[in-house]
Structure formats: C-alpha cells, structure tokens
Amino acid sequence: MNKILSIVIPSYNCEKFLDKCVTSMLNEQILDKLEIVIVNDGSSDSTEDIANKYMGLYPGVVKAVSQENKGHGGALNTGLMNALGKYVKVIDADDWVETDNMPEFVKKLESIDADVVLTHHYTTDISSGEVKKWMCYPPEFDKVYSFKHIMSDWRSYNRSLTFHGITYNTQFYKNNATPLAEHVFYEDHEYSTFPCCNAKKIVPLDMFIYNYRIGDVAQSVSDENQLKRLCHTSTVIDVMLEKYSKLRLPGKCKGREFAAMKIQVLLLSYLTTCLLVNKDRKQGRELAKEKMQMVKAKLPAVFKLAKKQYGIFLMMNYMHITKKTWTKILSSKLYNRIRGNHDFS
Numbered sequence: 001m002n003k004i005l006s007i008v009i010p011s012y013n014c015e016k017f018l019d020k021c022v023t024s025m026l027n028e029q030i031l032d033k034l035e036i037v038i039v040n041d042g043s044s045d046s047t048e049d050i051a052n053k054y055m056g057l058y059p060g061v062v063k064a065v066s067q068e069n070k071g072h073g074g075a076l077n078t079g080l081m082n083a084l085g086k087y088v089k090v091i092d093a094d095d096w097v098e099t100d101n102m103p104e105f106v107k108k109l110e111s112i113d114a115d116v117v118l119t120h121h122y123t124t125d126i127s128s129g130e131v132k133k134w135m136c137y138p139p140e141f142d143k144v145y146s147f148k149h150i151m152s153d154w155r156s157y158n159r160s161l162t163f164h165g166i167t168y169n170t171q172f173y174k175n176n177a178t179p180l181a182e183h184v185f186y187e188d189h190e191y192s193t194f195p196c197c198n199a200k201k202i203v204p205l206d207m208f209i210y211n212y213r214i215g216d217v218a219q220s221v222s223d224e225n226q227l228k229r230l231c232h233t234s235t236v237i238d239v240m241l242e243k244y245s246k247l248r249l250p251g252k253c254k255g256r257e258f259a260a261m262k263i264q265v266l267l268l269s270y271l272t273t274c275l276l277v278n279k280d281r282k283q284g285r286e287l288a289k290e291k292m293q294m295v296k297a298k299l300p301a302v303f304k305l306a307k308k309q310y311g312i313f314l315m316m317n318y319m320h321i322t323k324k325t326w327t328k329i330l331s332s333k334l335y336n337r338i339r340g341n342h343d344f345s
Contacts, residue, residue, distance in 0.1 A: 004033040004110050006088040006170060007097075008079030011051065012041040014093035017213075018050045024096035024211075024313050026058065029103040033110070036062045038093075039079040042069030047093075072186040073180035080173060087108070087117065089167040089209070090191070096211050098122075109167070111221075114144065116201035117167040118160040121210035128215060133208070136160035141206040147254035150202065156263065157204070163188035164210040166196060181239045184232040185225075186266065193262040194243050197255040223270055223323060226273045233270045234291060237263065241298050264305040268296060271306070275313040276323040285317060 007025055011018060018038070025036055036058075038051040067078055080088060087109045091097060106277060109117065120135040136224065137156040150157045176195030182189045190305035216222070226233070240263045249256045271288050278284035292310055296303035316326065 002033075003035040003085035004087065004106050005030075005167075006035040006037060006083035006085030007091045008076065008083060008088060009036065009038045009040055009093050010041060010075030010079060010090065011043065011047050011093040012075070013043045013047060015045040015047050015050060017094040018047060021091060021093050021096050022050075022054050022062070022141055024099050025102065026061075026089075026101045027099050030106045031058070031061050033106050034061055034102075035083065035085050037079045037082050038062065038064050039075040039082075040064065041071070041073075041075040042067065048128050050133040070183050071181075071187075072184040072185065072188070074182040076187075076191060077182070080177070083113070083170050085170055087167050088170045088173060090110045090163065091210065092212075093199070094216075095213050098208050098211060100209050101209060103176065105205070105207060108142070108205055112142075114201045114203040115169050115172040116196055116202045117166050117169075118157070118202065118204040119167065119207055120160065121162075121164040121212055122208055123212045123214050124131075125215035126213055134159040134162075136165070136204050138204045141204055145205055145256070146200060146202070147258050151254045151257050151261075155309055158261075160204065161192060161196065161258075163192045166192050167209075172199070181236055184235050185229050186233050186236045187239075189262065189266045190236055190240055190243070192291070193240060193259055197259040197262075198245065198249070199255065209331045210326040223277050226269070227277050229288070230270070230273055230278075232250070233266065233273070237266055237270060237291070237295070240266065241295070242288050243303075244299060260301045260305065263299070263302050267291070267302060268309055271313050272323055272326070275317040276321065276326055281317050281320070285314065288314070291301075333336065 007022060022036065022038070036054070038054070040048040040051050048064070048066055054062040055064040063082065065082060067074070076090060079090070103161065105119070118136050120133060123132045123134065136159060173195060176198045178194065180190055187222060244259050244263065247256060247259065270291060274284040274288040288310065292303060292306070295306070
C-alpha cells in the first residue's frame, strides 16, 4: 500500500529520547500507511543501534539511514529526500507525537489535496511540567486557504506556520525546496519558510500532533546556547535573505510577504539575544546595529517590519531589562489583551 505520511526524525546522540519518539508514532491502526525515516547524523552513542532495532521490528515502516555528521539541516535534507509518503512531517528525536490523534491525522491526509497542512502543537516544559497549547484559528477547519487570506489575519495562523505545525505535501516540498543550511542550528526557520511561501493551498486541521519538549538548558533554544550560537542565527538569517532574493513569485504575492514576515521573526530572535541576553550590553548593541544595517541594505521590507521592535529592545538594553523580564511581559494576560492575541494557555 502507498504510504500516506512519512515522518522524518533527525537524530544526533539522542539515545535517551529516541525510543519515546518512535513508539509514540507506532499506532497499530496506521502502520500500513506510515513511513518513519530515522536519520542518524553521525551519532557517537547508541542512536544508530536504536534506529536499526526499530527497522528490524517494523520492516516496511521504519527506515534507518546513517550518515556522517552534517547537523540538523543536513539530517533533514537526507530524510526529506528519502521520504516516499504523500505528506511528510519532521519530528525531532527528543520530541514526540500525540499517539491517539495519529489515525485521524493520517485519514485526513489521505483525502486532503494541499501543499501545506497546519496542525496545533503542545510545548511541555520538562523542568516545571507546564503544558501549553499553540493553535491556529481559521474561520473554518478542513478548508483550503491562500496566503492572501492568511496574511490578512496573521495572528490567527502564525503559531502553526512553524516547524512544529507544518506538514508538507512531499512532492510539493521536493519540487520547491532547496537544501537547508548544514552544520548550524535554527535552520528550522528556513524549513518553515521555504518552500512554504510557494504554497497555493493551505489546510488547517483542528488537532494536536506535535509535542515539543522545552525547559532543558542543553537545548539550542536556551538563552545560554542562543548567545553561544549567535553566529548560527546570523548565518540562517543571511541564508534566508539569499533565498528570498531568488523567489520566483510576483512582487506583490502574499507568499513573498509571508517570507519577509518569517525572516523578521528570526531577526527579532537575534536582536533579543544581542540586546537582552548578552551581558556585554555595548557589544550587543554593536552586533544588533550591524545586522540591522545589513538587513536594511538587502531587504528593506524586513528592516521596516523589525525597526519599531528594534527601538524598543535598544531602550530595554540601556535600561538593563533582561529577556526574562520581557518574557513575563509577553506572557501577561494584560499584554495579550492589549495586543488582541488569542489565548494560547
């Protein structure tokens, strides 16, 4: 039987997590329609053995691929090009899926004709146990939307137009994607932008699939690691700007507007780290200024989107306000009521 869903698991030294990740997908109702591609990205622990174990236990379902280390993006490139299902979704090896929702998800994918499918996801904080919902809010689920509609109501969709919320039509991805940056972190922003901006048919589903584990200081998204890998964020911004310049979309196409918005999101993350995380406040200001000047020269539309927030962060930098304080403000009910944001708790 033809596979409906391929799940790619980029895996590097994840022996502690891979069993939970893989078993969460192995719902007996859908095994004949499911393909799991585990890409061992040059691990030095038992990741490869675990991947091979599941390939032996579930022949025709699990495929184990090993390669020399190329980083998260390199593992995705390999896994995505090996995917054979009608749709493809990426799940990081230290995360998992909602097992009970998988049969309905696969059933819907079987009948949907879309370039991109959006679903809700959870974040689970392993240090506090807090679980948050991240959802999209279309007028109607299971309906095809264009970027013209989505960009007219950005805040109703932006929480699912992410690495964790996107499922690609496999052929659409292969026809439109270019290789992701290798040996850097944060290229998931690149993945959720290109080729997504080329999509003509986007379908949101009212279900939770991805469970994203947070709260681990060793993760790439921790403040300490984002500061340490600031050059990675800078590199991915540069790569995304280059890909934007090569888009074959009409000048006023809303997919182009979407790509600019997504670049701005990563740029704001970079500015946050420079100005609110870096304890060397002066150095942070210099790095932020340099990047903003570069963005202004290459893509003024993104500079314009980020300019106001840059000014706010700069003021907070001089006032020695930290990212922790800023995060509390963003999470407050008053702030979200003023901004008109949906309740994501």
